[in-house]
Amino acid sequence: MAQPNVRPVGDLNAALESLSGRFHNRLSTAAAVREQHGHTMTWHRNQPPDAVVFVQSADEVADVVKICAAHRVPLVAFGTGTSLEGQVNAPFGGISVDLSQMNRVLAVHPEDLDCVVEPGVTRKQLNTELRATGLFFPIDPGADASIGGMVATRASGTNAVRYGTMKDNVLSLTAVMADGSVIHTGKRAKKSSAGYDLTRLLIGSEGTLGIVTDVTLKLYGIPEAISGGVCPFETLEGACNAVIATIQSGIPVARIELLDEKQVAASNAYSKLSLAVTPTLFLEFHGTASGVAEQAGLFGEIAAEYGGGPFEWTHNAEERNRLWQARHDAYYSAVQLRPGTQGVATDVCVPISRLADCIMETKADIDRLGLVAPIVGHVGDGNFHVSLMVDTEDAGELDRVNEFMERIVRRAISMEGTCTGEHGVGHGKMKYLDAELGGSVEVMRSIKRALDPLNILNPGKIVRV
CATH class of the missing domain: 3.40.462.10 (FAD-linked oxidases, C-terminal domain)
Incomplete structure (x- = not known):
């Protein structure tokens, strides 16, 4: 269960009431659903959220963040749950924002070798949809992780020695920030020197700075x-x-x-x-x-x-x-x-x-x-x-x-x-930083x-x- 002795000051009941009115049957407080979203593949203790909301669009993510910010309730973004250092656990309770239904490939630009995807798209799904174009996305952590989760942990995999990691293969992001505002960190150009590199600030931030709602990725010819x-x-x-x-x-x-x-x-x-x-x-x-x-x-x-x-x-x-x-x-x-x-x-x-x-x-x-x-x-x-x-x-x-x-x-x-x-x-390796x-x-x-x-x-x- 969540740890009430360390819960940030906030009005959970008020947040749940607002979320229930907005999301109806896509808000769950069932124990099994909560435990799934506090699950980790290793030995870190299961720390379930108080509720899970299943979002389907960037606007809905922004609405969840605004409601939680108004009531000072924690949020944890959730993709496929394959992270290994307790990234999706909810040690302070709060709301798990499940992004798995945001799983559309929004655009493919074969001539520019890039594509735009929602965070719930998985690496296998993406490469299946790209097959007819003669292109592929090379980053392949062992699990069929979501692209949003791969961005969050700065994932890599077996192809990294040739193609690099997520930080090398993301051109730009759209993200909802902690106040519910939406930012775009860049365009589709292959390089830019326009201001701070917010794209790479968010890559590897594990949902602690913003919740990613779309990703523009580099592609490669097969x-x-x-x-x-x-x-x-x-x-x-x-x-x-x-x-x-x-x-x-x-x-x-x-x-x-x-x-x-x-x-x-x-x-x-x-x-x-x-x-x-x-x-x-x-x-x-x-x-x-x-x-x-x-x-x-x-x-x-x-x-x-x-x-x-x-x-x-x-x-x-x-x-x-x-x-x-x-x-x-x-x-x-x-x-x-x-x-x-x-x-x-x-x-x-x-x-x-x-x-x-x-x-x-x-x-x-x-x-x-x-x-x-x-x-x-x-x-x-x-x-x-x-x-x-x-x-x-x-x-x-x-x-x-x-x-x-x-x-x-x-x-x-x-x-x-x-x-x-x-x-x-996550919380597994914080003590070594x-x-x-x-x-x-x-x-x-x-x-x-x-x-x-x-x-x-x-x-x-x-x-x-």
Whole structure:
């Protein structure tokens, strides 16, 4: 349940009365609906809102915000609920604004390589609708997340090494601010030097500064040729060093993903693969037929130097899609390694030159602490994830998990990396921001106070005010 002892001063009943008159059967206070909207995919405690309102337009979002601002009631924006650091939880109660019904692709401009979508559009839905244009949107976090949620957490995914993250692929936004006003952060031009970059201020803000109601995205042409495959390695360190050498060599790899031996075993069982149970890289190359063949050949030579191979690759779309679906299902496959436990997903990101050091030290911690924790990663940009399978009823194990979480984050920061490569901060990683960013956190607080003086937009996330 919500925590009344820390609820901001506000008149919830008056807000609910106004919202009920405006939204009728699209306002729910049912326990099951509330719990779904306070749900998180990891071990953070469920903190349900007091009510959920299902909005269908930007005007309706503005109306909800105005009502909540008038009565000083917190709001939490909700997309698909796949965030991993407690971003959609409601620690102060209030209203969850469910944006899933705002799921229209508003415009596609093939000649300009961009499109405009509502926040509830999911990445798979968008690419399905783009297929006939010969274009695609490349950002692909493991879950079929909403575009609005991906903007909120500054998400990335397997293609980030070539195409960047959400911050690189959003041209502009429309957002409802904390007073109910609506702003447009830019136009469709590919570049601009007109004033503060409000687009990137809102990207990664996790609904604490405004609620996004439409997004203008960059698109890319579907490559002429795509090849992909797997490369096993004798050691985890060898796989990491092959990644570093590949990136430093300038090979324009589109995807390069690491699975340690525990994750390979889990994926074999869950996704019906037949890979050798050893550290493995999944790769994909985009370009012309001759170009991808050359890239694959160059990678094969590098892999051999670090104890890797044979590198088996294919142009066959069905085989490639099967591999990448297994990679996207890594979390669900890992959960099967220890039935009855709770999955705890975390990630860090370091400069590519420190990748091997960070992963090997993390692996040593896993072994020393006796944890079941497969490692996977978008290692081409120095980002990797650990999925811990935790018995939350075992106090001793919880202590070891907390020690592990502290050590992996401190290690990444000491290597000039970050406590979160793509999961965002939420309330799960708030405590690490001071160590990573120092005085910048106070600047963030100042921005939050200026744009949301009543502290009603997703309070208790990213920074404390």
